[in-house]
Amino acid sequence: MTTKTLDDIVSCLNGYDPDALGADLARQAILDFVRPVAATETVPLRAALGRILAADVTSPINVPGHDNSAMDGYAFAGSALAARAADAPLELLLGATLHAGAAPAALPAPDQCLRIMTGAVIPSGCDTVVPQEFCELADTPAGRVMRVSPALCGQLKPGDNVRLRGEDLATGSRALAAGRRLRPADLGLLASLGIAQVEVKHRLRVAFFSTGDELVPVGEPLRPGAIYDSNGTTIAAMLARLGVDVIDLGNVRDDPALLEAALRRAAGEADAVITSGGVSVGEADFTKQVMARCGEVAFWKMSIRPGRPMAFGRIWADDARAGDGAVMFGLPGNPVAVMATFYCFVRDALLTMAGEAVRPLPRFKVPLATAVKKKPGRTEFQRVRLVADEAGVLRAHLTGAQGSGILRSMSEADGLIVLPQDQGGMAVGELVDVIPFEGLV
Numbered sequence: 001m002t003t004k005t006l007d008d009i010v011s012c013l014n015g016y017d018p019d020a021l022g023a024d025l026a027r028q029a030i031l032d033f034v035r036p037v038a039a040t041e042t043v044p045l046r047a048a049l050g051r052i053l054a055a056d057v058t059s060p061i062n063v064p065g066h067d068n069s070a071m072d073g074y075a076f077a078g079s080a081l082a083a084r085a086a087d088a089p090l091e092l093l094l095g096a097t098l099h100a101g102a103a104p105a106a107l108p109a110p111d112q113c114l115r116i117m118t119g120a121v122i123p124s125g126c127d128t129v130v131p132q133e134f135c136e137l138a139d140t141p142a143g144r145v146m147r148v149s150p151a152l153c154g155q156l157k158p159g160d161n162v163r164l165r166g167e168d169l170a171t172g173s174r175a176l177a178a179g180r181r182l183r184p185a186d187l188g189l190l191a192s193l194g195i196a197q198v199e200v201k202h203r204l205r206v207a208f209f210s211t212g213d214e215l216v217p218v219g220e221p222l223r224p225g226a227i228y229d230s231n232g233t234t235i236a237a238m239l240a241r242l243g244v245d246v247i248d249l250g251n252v253r254d255d256p257a258l259l260e261a262a263l264r265r266a267a268g269e270a271d272a273v274i275t276s277g278g279v280s281v282g283e284a285d286f287t288k289q290v291m292a293r294c295g296e297v298a299f300w301k302m303s304i305r306p307g308r309p310m311a312f313g314r315i316w317a318d319d320a321r322a323g324d325g326a327v328m329f330g331l332p333g334n335p336v337a338v339m340a341t342f343y344c345f346v347r348d349a350l351l352t353m354a355g356e357a358v359r360p361l362p363r364f365k366v367p368l369a370t371a372v373k374k375k376p377g378r379t380e381f382q383r384v385r386l387v388a389d390e391a392g393v394l395r396a397h398l399t400g401a402q403g404s405g406i407l408r409s410m411s412e413a414d415g416l417i418v419l420p421q422d423q424g425g426m427a428v429g430e431l432v433d434v435i436p437f438e439g440l441v
Contacts, residue, residue, distance in 0.1 A: 078158025179357030277333030
């Protein structure tokens with residue numbers, strides 16, 4: 001998946017410090033290191049929703065396939081507009097009616113028009129359609145006449161209300177670009193081109209497990225001094241939103257041999273591995289040391305809050321280290337830190353590995369409804385609710401205490417505010433960047 005080493009990456013980072021790496025440098029290093037999966041497969045169009053397009057799709061046909069009417073009305077030669085006197089109405093003898101899907105027709109004479117329905121092929125000799133609401137019909141000795149008043153004629157010009165052949169997509173033009181996550185509209189577009197199957201990337205395989213003697217799987221009795229493993233459920237849910245294949249390896253106790261076995265297994269089964277817990281400096285935090293035995297690792301005490309301890313590297317299933325191994329993310333143990341580091345560092349890396357053309361998470365500026373305390377020196381992510389005031393202006397309200405173990409504050413939040421590394425405290429009314437959860441979580 002990648003031929004670069006971590007040393008190759010970090011040696012190019014200005015100001016690299018494994019004990020205090022800034023958020024932007026960490027993100028840059030991770031994205032520079034990971035590579036998309038190479039394997040692809042061809043799937044039926046209706047099974048392609050949410051999959052990542054592996055190659056550009058070019059249109060095999062013109063869309064639309066012929067000049068056609070953009071609305072119900074009357075088709076005629078646009079030259080008739082100029083041929084009439086300036087203060088005279090447009091009057092054209094009415095001919096046949098053309099429906100969508102009918103065989104192409106021809107205009108019998110320049111002083112005639114044809115009734116036409118939306119989508120019908122523009123007749124030979126016509127280049128303009130007047131909407132039916134502009135028109136009046138009258139019976140005359142010569143036959144039925146379509147009439148447009150002089151005032152309304154001034155709103156028309158030759159070529160109006162005609163969709164030209166190939167104006168949406170011309171034969172051979174790119175319809176969709178590689179790296180796109182296919183949405184319902186994309187499938188409809190491909191169907192309109194007659195494309196029944198598409199080449200997509202293999203789903204990325206992501207294994208994860210939680211570490212810690214204190215953890216109890218959800219559903220089992222809670223013994224004294226233990227806590228339920230909320231991180232496993234949270235990580236599984238965040239991965240599910242990315243459309244990857246998830247391999248849940250459960251809980252692993254604080255034992256170096258068990259951790260190494262879990263990492264080796266994960267590396268053999270997955271393209272990426274996520275752990276939670278065990279990357280701090282506690283006496284029983286073995287994960288980073290075991291990672292070093294299983295592969296190569298850059299361990300960062302990152303200049304962020306929450307989520308300061310985070311490990312990143314790659315591991316192999318055995319000491320032979322054949323192939324590219326699996327990319328490894330060692331996340332903190334506190335649940336809010338797990339979510340913050342996942343969204344800010346892991347999410348885009350996994351999408352890149354899956355082959356998606358990743359766009360940065362959307363941010364928008366919102367005034368603070370609550371003063372924020374912060375010291376310069378690290379990037380902070382704080383949880384907020386977005387509430388409209390009486391004027392309808394959204395304002396950011398902190399969701400109470402911001403401790404990294406308070407998962408309820410994430411559940412109550414609508415998004416994260418991002419406070420840059422050099423930012424200090426902020427007053428009510430100051431604008432902050434918000435990463436919204438809607439569409440993300």
